[in-house]
Amino acid sequence: MSRYTPRVTMAALAATTALLVTGIPVIASASPSAPQTVAAQQAAVANRAALIADAGQQSASIAQSLGLGSQEKLVVKDVIADANGTKHFRYERTYAGLPVLGGDMIVHQTAGGVIKGVDKASNAQLVNINTTPALAAPKAQAAALAAESGAALDTAPRLVVYAANGTPTLAWETVVSGKESDGTPSKLHVVTDAKTGAVLFKNEGINTGTGTGVFVGQVTIGTTLSGSTYQMKDTTRGGGYTTNMNNGTSGNGTLYTKSTDVWGNGSASNSESAAVDAHYGVGMTWDFYKNTFNRNGIRNDGVGAYSRVHYDSNYTNAFWDDACFCMTYGDGSGNTHPLTEIDVAGHEMSHGVTAATANLNYSGESGGLNEATSDIMGTMVEFYANNPKDNPDYLIGELIDLNGNGTPLRYMDQPSKDGQSADYWSSTVGNKDVHYSSGVANHFFYLLAEGSGAKTINGVNYNSPTSNGSTLTGIGRDKAAQIWYRALSTYMTSTTNYAAARTATINAANDLYGAGGVEATAVANTWAAVNVGSVVSNSPTVTNPGSQTTQVNTAASLQIKASGGTGALTYSATGLPTGLSINASTGLISGTATATGTYNVTVTAKDTAAKTGSASFTWTVNTGGGGGCTGTQLLGNPGFETGTAAPWTATAGVVDNSASQAAHGGSWKAWLNGYGSAHTDSLSQTVSIPAGCKATLSFWLHIDTAETGTTQYDKLTVSANGTALKTYSNVDAATGYTQRSIDLSAYAGQSVTIKFNGVEDSSLQTSFVIDDTAVTTS
Numbered sequence: 208m209s210r211y212t213p214r215v216t217m218a219a220l221a222a223t224t225a226l227l228v229t230g231i232p233v234i235a236s237a238s239p240s241a242p243q244t245v246a247a248q249q250a251a252v253a254n255r256a257a258l259i260a261d262a263g264q265q266s267a268s269i270a271q272s273l274g275l276g277s278q279e280k281l282v283v284k285d286v287i288a289d290a291n292g293t294k295h296f297r298y299e300r301t302y303a304g305l306p307v308l309g310g311d312m313i314v315h316q317t318a319g320g321v322i323k324g325v326d327k328a329s330n331a332q333l334v335n336i337n338t339t340p341a342l343a344a345p346k347a348q349a350a351a352l353a354a355e356s357g358a359a360l361d362t363a364p365r366l367v368v369y370a371a372n373g374t375p376t377l378a379w380e381t382v383v384s385g386k387e388s389d390g391t392p393s394k395l396h397v398v399t400d401a402k403t404g405a406v407l408f409k410n411e412g413i414n415t416g417t418g419t420g421v422f423v424g425q426v427t428i429g430t431t432l433s434g435s436t437y438q439m440k441d442t443t444r445g446g447g448y449t450t451n452m453n454n455g456t457s458g459n460g461t462l463y464t465k466s467t468d469v470w471g472n473g474s475a476s477n478s479e480s481a482a483v484d485a486h487y488g489v490g491m492t493w494d495f496y497k498n499t500f501n502r503n504g505i506r507n508d509g510v511g512a513y514s515r516v517h518y519d520s521n522y523t524n525a526f527w528d529d530a531c532f533c534m535t536y537g538d539g540s541g542n543t544h545p546l547t548e549i550d551v552a553g554h555e556m557s558h559g560v561t562a563a564t565a566n567l568n569y570s571g572e573s574g575g576l577n578e579a580t581s582d583i584m585g586t587m588v589e590f591y592a593n594n595p596k597d598n599p600d601y602l603i604g605e606l607i608d609l610n611g612n613g614t615p616l617r618y619m620d621q622p623s624k625d626g627q628s629a630d631y632w633s634s635t636v637g638n639k640d641v642h643y644s645s646g647v648a649n650h651f652f653y654l655l656a657e658g659s660g661a662k663t664i665n666g667v668n669y670n671s672p673t674s675n676g677s678t679l680t681g682i683g684r685d686k687a688a689q690i691w692y693r694a695l696s697t698y699m700t701s702t703t704n705y706a707a708a709r710t711a712t713i714n715a716a717n718d719l720y721g722a723g724g725v726e727a728t729a730v731a732n733t734w735a736a737v738n739v740g741s742v743v744s745n746s747p748t749v750t751n752p753g754s755q756t757t758q759v760n761t762a763a764s765l766q767i768k769a770s771g772g773t774g775a776l777t778y779s780a781t782g783l784p785t786g787l788s789i790n791a792s793t794g795l796i797s798g799t800a801t802a803t804g805t806y807n808v809t810v811t812a813k814d815t816a817a818k819t820g821s822a823s824f825t826w827t828v829n830t831g832g833g834g835g836c837t838g839t840q841l842l843g844n845p846g847f848e849t850g851t852a853a854p855w856t857a858t859a860g861v862v863d864n865s866a867s868q869a870a871h872g873g874s875w876k877a878w879l880n881g882y883g884s885a886h887t888d889s890l891s892q893t894v895s896i897p898a899g900c901k902a903t904l905s906f907w908l909h910i911d912t913a914e915t916g917t918t919q920y921d922k923l924t925v926s927a928n929g930t931a932l933k934t935y936s937n938v939d940a941a942t943g944y945t946q947r948s949i950d951l952s953a954y955a956g957q958s959v960t961i962k963f964n965g966v967e968d969s970s971l972q973t974s975f976v977i978d979d980t981a982v983t984t985s
Contacts, residue, residue: 255507258286262296269296269314272322272884274970278303279333284311285507285564287696289718292318293865295697297564302333302368308380308398308408309371311566311700315867319860321882323867326711328700329370336368336375340401347379350404351397358383361394369398369407371568371702377401390522390537392456394530411569426487426594430468439463439470439486444493445504447511449486451478452518452535454542459531460515475538478517481545485514485536488552488588495553495584495591496560500692505532505559512559514552516545525551527558548606549597553588554581565699571637572704575644580695582617582645583652587688600667601653619653620669622646631674631738632705647705647737652691655733656684673736682729690715690730709734717866722874725773747772747812747820750846750872751946753905755808755826756838756985757800763787767794767822768846768872768979772814782808784828800828827985836900841982842892842961847875858888871907871944871978879965880921881974883913890977891962898956900984904932907944907980912937912973921973923965927954937973944978951982 266281275281281298288294293315300310312327340347347364362382369378378398385393398408429441439462440448450460463470463482471480493511496502503509515535522537525546534555538545558581561567567577582603590599597606604616615625622628628646629636636644654671658681661670673679681687693715694708703711709731716727728745735742750768757763767789769776778794786801789810796810806828811821827838843854847870852862855877863878870876879888896902904925914920919936926932932949951959961982965975 255286255503258288258294259283262286262294262298265296266298269298269322272882273314273325274883275300276302276332276334278336279307280304281312285696293323294318300333302336302375303338305338305366305368305377306380307333307368307370307375308378309369309702313697313700315697317860317865321860323865323881326698326700328702329372329375331370331373331375333368333370333375336377338366338368338377340366340377340379342379342399342401342404344379346404347399347401348381350399350406351379351381351383354397354399354406354409355383355385355393355395358385358393358395360384366401367398371408376407378407390519390524392526392528394528408568409570411574426483428470428483428486428490430470432468436464436466437468439482441486441490441511444490445509445511447486447489447493447513449482449489449514449516451482452515454517454520454538456519459513459533475543475545481516481536481538481547482514484545484547484549485516485534485552488547488549489514489534489556491549491592492553492556492588495588499587499591499688500696502560505556506563512556516547517542525555527555529559529562532559548604549592549594550585550589550603552585554585554603557581557584560584561695564696565703566701567699567703568701569641572644573702574641575636575639575646576648576699576703576705576708578641578645579648579652580691582619582649583688583691586619587684590684598665598667600665601657601669602667617642617646617649619649620657620671622650630672633738637704647739648708651733651737651739652687654679654736655682655690655729656687657681659736674738675736675742677732677736677742679729679733679736682726686720686726689719690726693719705739709740714866717869722866722869723771744818745771745773745816746818747776747814748872749810749812749820749822750907750979751822751824752840753903753981753983754824754985755983756836757784757826757828758837759800759803759828759830761837762799763797765796765840767796767810767812769794769812769820770870770872771820772812772816772818774815776812776814778810778812780808780810782806782826784808784826787826803828803830836897836984838983838985841894841896841902841984842980845980846870846873846978847877848873850875852890855890855892857890861888861890868909868911868974868976871909873978876976876978877963879923879963879975879977880967881911881972882967883970883972884967885969886967888965888975889962891960893958893960894982895958896951896955896982897984900952900955902951902955902982902984904949904951904961905946905981905983907946907978908935909944909976909978910935910937910940910973911976912940913971914940914973920971921965921967923963923975925949926962926964927951927959928957929960929962935975940973944976 262283270281280301284299285297296314298312300307309329315324316322344364352358361384364379364381367378367380369376378401381397383395387393396410399406429443431438431440431442450462452460471483505512513533518535518537523539525536527534536546561577561580567573569577601619602615618624623630628643630650632647659671659673659679690712694711698711698714712730713727716730720726731743734740747769748771777791778789780789784800784806787798789796806826808826809821809823811819813819847862861877864875868878877890914937919938921937923935924931
């Protein structure tokens, strides 16, 4: 992995109120915290604007460091800044001024400005693309209209480069409009080859979901007093408002206003009641994202979306349209069951969050992940609101009864119970409608949050199976939601599929809860339980200290190091030399060896789940006198766990504990290079090797590279007193760590400087990661 707003006037603030509305009219009082709330929103907007400006200023240099061509430009879409100063720049890409579909990427940068990694929607290289179309725009328009029966032109063709799948191709993107079978408006983006006219890709621009009617009960919503008239407009949440479509299908609708600050009566026959439901749901969704993820509105720009209720007649659906930045709700069958349940608002607004972050394509596996994100976050909004009239659960659309038999639309614990959704991934799951391919991710989230098997939550019975028969415990819905949001906002791109979603969520868990920790292991094994990837072990791993030599009747000390596992580790050992013992809590072997001989030692670490890991080595106890060698380990801070380099001498930033590259043992390691540009890093330490001793340098090495082929572009040289002993390169890259050993016996009786020197060329990163070093004498 590489290292790499609108203003609100004070007059409006003074008129902002919070009120009670439902079947029991209650007069609401003004909110005293409104000015402070809006001021905080404005500060957040200003901070985000500064981050975006910074990303824009760096875009050219970042493009160069990533090896992009002179025709390619990066355009900032969003920025996320972590508490430790790490920044995540989300860019769109252009080629010769043309938008690149599938060109989006996230660049991860340390607080020091070093690129630590890049996640791309496509790894295709944009070179030598002919930007002159063989087919003119009118022919592209005709091809797009022919691809969708009954459609009309919505947006004229624009020339793009399509790079989301295979070889980058010059293409036309045309938006055609129409209606789905249930009356939902359609805005279909049709991408056609600019040379042949063939349809390359189709992506629906309208995201749909479902909900229930007037069930929120007595709630508080935000309104604004304008003159002597109250408006259903909430200036404390970005100015979001609610309008009445009066069963029409065009326009923005009419803003709800009245002379009193009491709205609705709890009946669907009162048009204000559905508006109250929608407005309340928007407020709960805003608060959920703000208080859970510190997200300042859907686009994180402090701007609230608006809601349109009473759309069309007998319309039994709801949808998000990013073009109008709005949510729309139908009134259901007979215009008596408005689809304005809390989790519907959460679902629809979350489509907007997805559009503002990963912008997952609304087709194939990416479309399933898009829909699942809205189901997941809509469910979490429902748990956040904890409204007594809408019991929080893992059922989607449970109060609507569109099936006519009291069953929900979707089940997160076992999606196949709806008759069409997928419980587990298969190679054909992307062929399903996105509402049903979403079942894989919905099932994953439920299992990650709650675990497998039968259980009752909030009075609702669940029984969640696994594809591999595994038993899962769950890490809790709050951690699961943090992991999903982090993956969505920081690692997923427009083309992310289920395999990539597994990687994204593991990375997110590593960031949030520690690399290789319980949560990251749970994420990996939960994906395996829905047939995405394999089970990983979370058993402890013991670092082998290598062969040991001690003189009889002398004190010995050896610290055993282990990592992984669940909870605190306990240590045990068999075969220790007479007089030595191991501390069960710390893993320190100490004592005085009282009997000569060669001992076969096995040390074991055990976690709180009774999982174990072991390492075996020999320990020789020699007789004293005669100029024999006392076996010992000479390097200071061998595993870098002090968090600083000393007594090593290192280039700045080499000793590192970031999650981007995992340590072999503990949390710290030495990370040389990985910049993707001309760079040299070094790490050295001087030790004295006693005369008469054999000496061995050992270290664990992981090499990660973006280079390909068999040419050695980037090199790591290991030297002693300036003499090269061994060279490794990008050609030696491999998954995980490998222990390396070099004989230093020739330097007995001398002071020797051990040096690791990494040299990287001008493009494509190679990382040399070193941990758990030792110079052992015997």
